[in-house]
Amino acid sequence: MTKGTVPNIVAIEVLKKNGVNVEKLKELLTKGVGAEFTTYYYYTILRMHCTGLDGEGIKEIVEDARIEDRNHFEAMVPRLYELGGSLPRDIRKFADQAGCPDAYLPDNWEDINSILKVLLEAEQCAIRSWGEVCDMTAGKDPRTYDIAQRIMQEEVEHEAWFIELLSKRPSGHFRRKFAGQSPHTGAQGSLIHL
């Protein structure tokens, strides 16, 4: 085997035989990790603007979601490369292709509910995004499915938290053991340092 020659990759071959459109899957994964990375960035700004007594009350929960979304990026990126995909070399293209909108700080950020509404919108888009990956891989690609469903579980928790804070609907939330614990994805991906 000469240098640079890639042999047949059985781990991809079996996916194709299972009916997975690998090119489409790589596209969805790139969009999904793009959304996680941009969300991590924008949640940093949102968290910084959780000020005053109300803001102090939600600062920790925003931090949990912020770090866990970064963990989702780190959990899935190695899988993207395993499948033969890659991140765009230009971060501007990476952000433009992301599967979810940028979670911009709203103009009326002094109203803490305005920040919560943006957080909720971002989490709901992430649920739809990873749901697409779960649907595409269920019963066909156990490795990608396993990571995606772990991410999905944390996104569902995040949504429930923010709905509780906005509406008082109980979410079952209690604080993480430490900020950004990622109870479901914490063991996934070689880039996570927990």
Added chain:
Amino acid sequence: MKDPNGAELRPVCKSDDLLEGAMMKVTVGSEDILVGRKGGKLFACNNSCPHKGASLSKGHMDGENIVCYMHGYEYNVFTGKLEKMMSWKKEDTWIEQDPEWRKSGPLVLYPISEEDGMVYVGLKSNPDS
């Protein structure tokens, strides 16, 4: 079976599966295709939303438009044209998304026809779509 442009057509479902207003996802080769009937006319388009890749079969019809459940973009299922670019803004105080993130190509359309109670779709997409 071939369409007038020479595209090979493959059977995907029975005509009875696509009553007026119905739509369903079918798989032809490695492509997921959304087929349906609206206003008595059949349509077939790629099931992947041209904006961010969501499954259009999870959306709903509004007139001749398929509305994507992910970001609310609307595409005409007969022309492929993007008819409505939904804003993400839920409130006036939200900042609109960057135009590069918002832009979208048209739907990918496929030839579709029916004969003897069966619906047929061609894999060759419409280059104009």
